[in-house]
Amino acid sequence: MTAETGTPAAEPAASAVQAPPAKGPLPRTGIGPARPRGRQDWSSWPSYDSAVLGFRNFWYPVAWASQVARAPLGVTVCGERVVLARGKDGRVRGLHDRCPHRGVPLSLGKQEFPGTVSCPYHGWTFDLEGGRLCAVITDGPDSPVCGKVTVRSYPVEERLGLVWVWIGDPDPAPIDQQLPEELTAGDPFTLGGRIDIRGGNWRFACENGYDEGHAKYLHRTSLWRTFKTMPTWNLTHIEKHGRWIYRVQDEVHWEADFPGLGTWTNYRWWKKKPPKETFNIGNTGKAKRIDPVIAKHAFPGFASLSLPGVLRIVYPTFIHYEFYVPVNTDSHRYVGAMVNFGTGWRVAEFIAKYLGGIRWLFHGQFSGQDKWMVDVTDAPPERLYRPDVSLTTWRKLCVDSGALPQPLDVVDQKA
Ligand code: FES
């Protein structure tokens, strides 16, 4: 999206005199190229560097369950094209979205017969369960090609009101092992959310979500934070607990004096006064009431991240999740979800708040600021700073997990 496709840098003229490689530190002034500062690449995290299309052997949310009906729906996930449709039993099935006859997307077709999908071109018809070619409409009932062709099928699950597709080896891991544990523990909850296709590689989105530094500055102008002061800067460390890494706030500073420049604060007279104590639930202050389900989990920090790109932001009365689903090399699917564990009248209260404000203010305008930054991020090279320990710890987590990068050539696979 943001990749520039201008003319390549000019090659040096053949007759140009090449200077010998510099030894020792380069002078700070003078003629000649300066030694590049900062990180020039992500070779410190090789598998992460290769995971342009994400990691294999994970479940990825791709659509709301309500969006998938009998009519085929095409999605791209980790570079793989998948067609989704509900079978005879109402369950969602997934097949490779490419007709083996001449390569037309099956998602452009329809269910001529329940439990099948027919390609729109010549009517090759595939069983949604298993992908076997079970009829060829334009070749009669005795078409000899029937039963000899199969399109790849994908494991599909429905959880949290979302359709999840397994990208990886044929035998999927249980999906509950991958979902946030507080959502599989049996406590009832209500969920509201948004799904967008956004520009930028999924890793930029993931790093943005977990980035310690940006929220206080980038989001200070968001409507969602109109009446709440954002900190100026924090001192943070990262803790790993199980499969999650947590940002833990050691110090929260609401203003700072920058020598020779002046004081900077996000506090304004109309905003809630910042608290004196350091806190680790939410990012604008201590809460009077913490939901008992949230309190029960005793999250060590309010922002946590796990593979394959699941962000969890814990607030006193709700939890916000972001799932960053690779689409192609330069776009991702943003799945934002907010969960409230209230029961009884609190369900109606949450739905009203979500539809009346949160959806537009938080999942819309606030998150739109992230969307903007993710789309224009261009790294490496990069010169990291102290808060970026959040980014480097995430990259290390990916490497240490042994997760397998999705091969880049999967985009061109025709099988
Ligand atoms: Fe699909 Fe011909 S391309 S039936």
Ligand code: FE
């Ligand atoms: Fe943000």
